[in-house]
Structures are given as structure tokens and as C-alpha cells.
Amino acid sequence: xxxxxxxxxxxxxxxxxxxxxxxxxxxxxxxxxxxxxxxxxxxxxxxxxxxxxxxxxxxxxxxxxxxxxxxxxxxxxxxxxxxxxxxxxxxxxxxxxxxxxxxxxxxxxxxxxxxxxxxxxxxxxxxxxxxxxxxxxxxxxxxxxxxxxxxxxxxxxxxxxxxxxxxxxxxxxxxxxxxxxxxxxxxxxxxxxxxxxxxxxxxxxxxxxxxxxxxxxxxxxxxxxxxxxxxxxxxx
Numbered sequence: 466x467x468x469x470x471x472x473x474x475x476x477x478x479x480x481x482x483x484x485x486x487x488x489x490x491x492x493x494x495x496x497x498x499x500x501x502x503x504x505x506x507x508x509x510x511x512x513x514x515x516x517x518x519x520x521x522x523x524x525x526x527x528x529x530x531x532x533x534x535x536x537x538x539x540x541x542x543x544x545x546x547x548x549x550x551x552x553x554x555x556x557x558x559x560x561x562x563x564x565x566x567x568x569x570x571x572x573x574x575x576x577x578x579x580x581x582x583x584x585x586x587x588x589x590x591x592x593x594x595x596x597x598x599x600x601x602x603x604x605x606x607x608x609x610x611x612x613x614x615x616x617x618x619x620x621x622x623x624x625x626x627x628x629x630x631x632x633x634x635x636x637x638x639x640x641x642x643x644x645x646x647x648x649x650x651x652x653x654x655x656x657x658x659x660x661x662x663x664x665x666x667x668x669x670x671x672x673x674x675x676x677x678x679x680x681x682x683x684x685x686x687x688x689x690x691x692x693x694x695x696x697x698x699x700x701x
Contacts, residue, residue, distance in 0.1 A: 468492040468513040468582060473503045473529075474544065475521055479567070483516060483544075486571035487578070499523045512539055513585075514578055517561075519545040519552070527559060534560040540581045544569065605698055606685075607637045621679035625672070628653055632665070633672050636686065636696035645693040669694060 470487055474480040475498040484494040495512070497503050500523050503515075515533075519526035530541050542563040543556045556564045562581045565574060608617040614630050616623050616637065625633060631653035635644065644652075646665045654664075673684055687695050 469511070470494050470578065471503060471506055471512040471515045472496045473498075473500065473515065473517045473521065473526070475499065475518060482571050483574065486575050490575050490579075492575075492578075500526075500529050503529065507533075507539075514540045514542065514582060516542050516544050516574070516578070519543060519547055519556070527555060530556075530561060531559050540585050542574075542577060542581060544574070605637065605640070606680075607633075609634055609637060618676055619680045623672070623675045623679060625675065629668055629672050629675075632668050636694065640696045640698045643689050643692050643695045649693065665694075 468491075470492050472480055472483050472487075472494050474483065474496065477498075480496045480498070484496055487494040495506055495510075497506060498521075500521055503517075506512075517526045517530065521529075526543060526545070530543075533539065533541070540562045541560065542565060543561045544565050544567065545552070545556075546567045548566045553564045562584075563577050565577060606619045610617065614625075614627070616625060616630060616633055623629075623633075632649060635649060635652045649665050669686060669688075673686055676683060676685065685697050687697050689695060
């Protein structure tokens with residue numbers, strides 16, 4: 466949608482030049498020669514920015530800007546022949562967003578209008594990338610009963626010994642992670658230094674047997690030769 470600019474300027478030639486420059490840049494210019502007309506336009510429609518002369522037939526652009534600021538924040542660029550520093554300071558302090566002195570270049574005015582509009586226009590939010598469907602892990606067939614120090618597989622209790630419980634619990638809590646035999650001993654045994662790799666292998670063999678006794682034909686424990694063991698869970 467084209468930006469709507471209210472041009473409050475009583476000199477017809479200047480107003481026409483501004484209107485032409487704005488329309489060349491794809492904006493819509495609404496010209497008026499008095500503050501009364503400007504008030505009427507503002508009551509009837511909204512604008513993206515106001516180009517405002519200071520010395521107008523029915524009053525001061527400074528007073529108009531003060532009143533405007535009490536009810537809305539539409540950006541204002543003062544366009545005037547008053548070039549004194551004090552006028553610039555007053556114009557900016559009462560709420561003007563820029564101050565351009567006549568004679569001026571229409572190209573410079575449109576550039577300043579664009580700059581002010583950029584400050585008042587929030588950047589568009591980047592379009593969210595469509596989320597890729599992720600495979601969802603199926604619910605674990607294992608259930609850990611910490612109070613009874615037991616693990617159930619597909620609803621059946623495995624009847625594990627103390628170290629079998631600890632060993633399988635480590636694997637169940639981190640499915641997919643490969644644990645070395647040393648890691649498993651450190652996590653499951655009270656005195657890991659007194660055990661050997663063969664101890665872990667023996668306990669894994671017993672756990673596998675108990676799993677098959679509950680659900681024959683399944684073996685969710687994977688052996689990674691030269692590394693250790695991991696628990697494989699089915700994907701949904």
C-alpha cells in the first residue's frame with residue numbers, strides 16, 4: 466500500500482513540486498494550504514507522515530505540531546524558510562522528526578521522508594521456516610520401578626539381580642548412547658576396579674536371556690564391537 470503523506474504548504478508551486486516528487490516515488494500526497502484543512506484531513510483519514518510549513522495563513526506550524534503531539538505520533542518534517550538555529554532546535558524539541566530549510570531539493574525531501582518512515586516502521590518478521598517432521602520415538606517398552614529395584618519389559622518383570630538392575634537402568638535411561646564397558650562398570654558397580662570387562666559381558670548375557678523370556682525374539686541391547694553396548698528402542 467502506498468504511503469500517504471499530508472503536505473501542509475501554502476505556496477502552490479512548492480506544494481505541486483512536493484506532490485510530483487512523492488508520486489514519482491510511489492507515495493500518495495494529499496496537499497492542503499492551511500492548518501484548518503490539515504485538521505480536517507487528519508479527522509477523516511490517517512497519514513504515514515506530515516510535511517509541515519511553519520508560517521501558514523491561519524497559524525503557526527509549531528503550535529500545530531504541539532497540539533498534534535498531544536494526541537498522536539504521526540511523524541512530522543518541518544519545511545520552512547526559517548533557517549535560524551533556534552527555529553531548528555524548537556522544531557525538533559516540540560516533536561518534529563526532521564527540519565528542512567527552503568530552498569530545498571525535492572529529491573532530498575523524499576530521501577528524508579523515506580528515512581523517517583524507516584525509523585517508524587518495524588521490520589517485517591522473517592517468515593518462519595516450515596518445521597520438518599521429526600520421527601517420534603515410540604514409548605519405551607521398559608518401565609523402571611525404583612522402589613522395588615525392578616525393571617519391567619512389555620509389562621513383564623524381568624527379575625533382575627542387583628547389578629543387572631543397575632546395568633540395564635543405565636542403558637534404559639540413555640537409549641541410543643554407546644557405553645563402554647568401563648563406563649558401565651563405573652556406573653553400576655560399587656567397586657568397579659574389582660570387576661573386569663568379562664563381568665559386564667556376563668551380566669549383559671543374563672539380561673538378554675531374561676528379556677527374551679518375557680518377549681521372545683527381541684534383543685534391544687546392541688553390541689558395538691571394540692566399544693561397548695547401547696539400548697535400541699523402536700521408532701514409531
